[in-house]
Amino acid sequence: MGITEKIQQIQEELARTQKNKATEYHIGLLKGKLARYRAQLLEPTQTSSGGGQGFEVQKSGDxxxxxxxxxxxxxxxxxxxxxxxxxxxxxxxxxxxxxxxxxxxxxxxxxxxxxxxxxxxxxxxxxxxxxxxxxxxxxxxxxxxxxxxxxxxxxxxxxxxxxxxxxxxxxxEPPNIYFKIKKQGGLKFNATSPPKHLDEKIVGSILRDYKIHNADVLVRDENVTVEDFIDVINASHxxxxxxxxxxxxxxxxxxxxxxxxxxxxxxxxxxxxxxxxxxxxxxxxxxxxGLLRIYTKRRGETLKLDDPLVVRNNSTIESICDGIHRSIKDQFRYALVWGSSVKYSPQKCGLQHEVADEDVVSIVTK
Ligand SMILES: Nc1nc2c(ncn2[C@@H]2O[C@H](COP(=O)(O)OP(=O)(O)OP(=O)(O)O)[C@@H](O)[C@H]2O)c(=O)[nH]1
Ligand SMILES: [Mg+2]
Structure with a gap:
């Protein structure tokens, strides 16, 4: 039986099975299996970057x-x-x-x-x-x-x-569950407060189906579901x-x-x-x-507002340096920052300082 047929079989069984307390466990297991087969189904296309024929376009821009x-x-x-x-x-x-x-x-x-x-x-x-x-x-x-x-x-x-x-x-957001596969020690299941829709038994059974016998699981959110846990096991997909x-x-x-x-x-x-x-x-x-526009300026230069450096949310001065030039970090002394990410304008900042939208940044080198 091919993977597509297996998927179909599980989907049919899920559709047939009534949802209630007694079937909850069985449904959880089926969903875990379904996720495993789906991941297998997608495997080849992912490695060949979208399946040949020039379908995948090179990423460009911000x-x-x-x-x-x-x-x-x-x-x-x-x-x-x-x-x-x-x-x-x-x-x-x-x-x-x-x-x-x-x-x-x-x-x-x-x-x-x-x-x-x-x-x-x-x-x-x-x-x-x-x-x-x-x-x-x-x-x-x-x-x-x-x-x-x-x-x-x-x-x-x-x-x-x-x-x-x-x-x-x-x-x-990704579910708030810590999960780590171990070499030995069996399953260690913990929760910061008792989860409402998940227990050690179902977690253990799903993991066994994935041939995972040693792992640490820490549930940090009482509302996580079996689906969330399956997502965590399949995090790379x-x-x-x-x-x-x-x-x-x-x-x-x-x-x-x-x-x-x-x-x-x-x-x-x-x-x-x-x-x-x-x-x-x-x-x-x-x-x-949530992109940020950062205006970079050399000392003595007038500010140009038409060509900002565009960076991701939560970027630091370090990423600004990388955006300007590969080697600038090696000569970095400090950055002068004007704008909403600092208390005083300008303020001296280090590489780890987080920038905000429309900040003006001047990098001072050695
Ligand atoms: N009334 C109306 N028709 C629209 C509008 N936008 C697009 N259309 C019509 O919808 C039809 C399909 O438009 P496309 O842009 O080719 O649609 P598509 O989603 O790219 O379609 P595929 O490439 O086949 O997936 C065309 O006949 C358009 O003229 C709109 O705002 N209003
Ligand atoms: Mg089209």
């Missing part, structure tokens, strides 16, 4: 945003609107067959927008080009899920399930990514409907055809990325 959605929802239309790249737009499904990268320049940063082929239900098991599309999504900083405002509500859940199936976790939901074609639905959609969390409403909501969308992408 961040990557992947457009994910069903066919004909307007992904290519959006790429053509917000970047200078033109991706073919047509009113039939599967117009885009490969990934098309475009660049969106915003606040001095270059954001790579990836237009991808439409995915369909079953994509995670290899339907259409689904697996490659999803593997590409996994490499992005933000998944921009494009939804059709004129279509049924379940499109969002179907896509979410497809992404979930391959280990993408949207808009959440999990990606925690932000997701922004964009409902397109709002020109074709009623105002009440637009209002209803716009009230959902992490959601923007747009119309590529009528040019509605696009600026707001770009602003939301920017906010979610």
């Amino acid at each position: 961040a990557r945003i992947a457009l994910i959605g069903f066919p004909s929802v307007g992904k290519s239309s959006l790429l053509s609107k917000i970047t200078k790249t033109k991706s073919e737009v047509a009113n039939y499904a599967f117009t885009t067959l490969t990934s098309v990268p475009g660049v969106l320049e915003h606040n001095g940063a270059e954001l790579q927008i990836l237009d991808l082929p439409g995915i369909i239900q079953g994509a995670s098991e290899g339907k259409g080009r689904g697996r490659q599309v999803i593997a590409t999504a996994k490499t992005s900083d933000i998944v921009l899920m494009i939804l059709d405002a004129t279509k049924a509500n379940d499109q969002r859940e179907i896509l979410e399930r497809e992404l979930e199936a391959v280990g993408i976790r949207l808009n959440c 999990r990606s925690y990514i932000k997701c922004l939901y964009a409902y397109n074609k709002i020109d074709a639905v009623s105002l009440e409907e637009v209002d209803r959609l716009a009230r959902q969390p992490h959601t923007v409403v747009i119309s590529c055809e009528m040019d509605l909501g696009l600026d707001d969308l770009v602003e939301r992408i920017w906010d979610d990325l």
